[in-house]
Amino acid sequence: MITIPLLILLGVPPQVAIGSNKTSAFGNISSLYSYAKKKHVHWNWVIPLSAISLVAGWFGARFTLRTDPALIKHIISFLLLALLPLLLLKKTWGTEHLQKKRWKKSVGVFFYTVAAGMQAAFSTGLGIISTYILVTFFGWTLLNANGTRRIPVFVSTILVFVLFLLAGAVNWSLAIGIFFGQSLGSYFGAHVAIKKGNEFVKIFFVILVVASAVKLLL
Helix, strand or coil, X not given: CCHHHHHHHCCCCHHHHHHHHCHHHHHHHHHXXXXXXXXXXXXXXXXXXXXXXXXXXXXXXXHHHCCCHXXXXXXXXXXXXXXXXXXXXXXXXXXXXXXXXXXXXXXXXXXXXXXXXXXXXXXXXXXXXXXXXHHHHHCCCHHHHHHHCHHHHHHHHHXXXXXXXXXXXXXXXXHHHHXXXXXXXHHHHHHHHHHHCHHHHHHHHHHHHHHHHHHHHC
């Protein structure tokens, strides 16, 4: 969420910033062990969500590569700001595991598909939308949502990264740097999140949404 706005502000074309940042998803996999060890992964949902992410990722990547860069910046800003009120309306959001009815989960699957497409289209940082959907429609905690979606994101990113690479929208220097930075940050970040709990993650989550949106709008 911070990387994409920062790269754009430094003059990197949006498509190249997004394509190069896809390697961060490979770095994110380093935190999977921590989430799995603490049982924050719903393994029964990993394969269905991975299949959805693959299909949605293909369409999302194709959309980005054919869209005007200026429009992409505006879309990212709007999506981030639109989430903010939803995060603040309910105090218990993301901090408690709730039981949800089957129809609500079905609706969640639909929105997750859309979110996976947007994540592939715009940036890995927009995984916050997928997290929001998994918490709201599936009743998971923030830790459960973040842990479970690691594998689906990893699988779809392989496909999306190849599409951006073939389109010449990857800067290898940026991509390699982002990968190693994300690998370290993801590993240590997961430990901090699990230790501090869902309340801490929620506060940090909101701060990142605001910071990202402001960076793009200025």
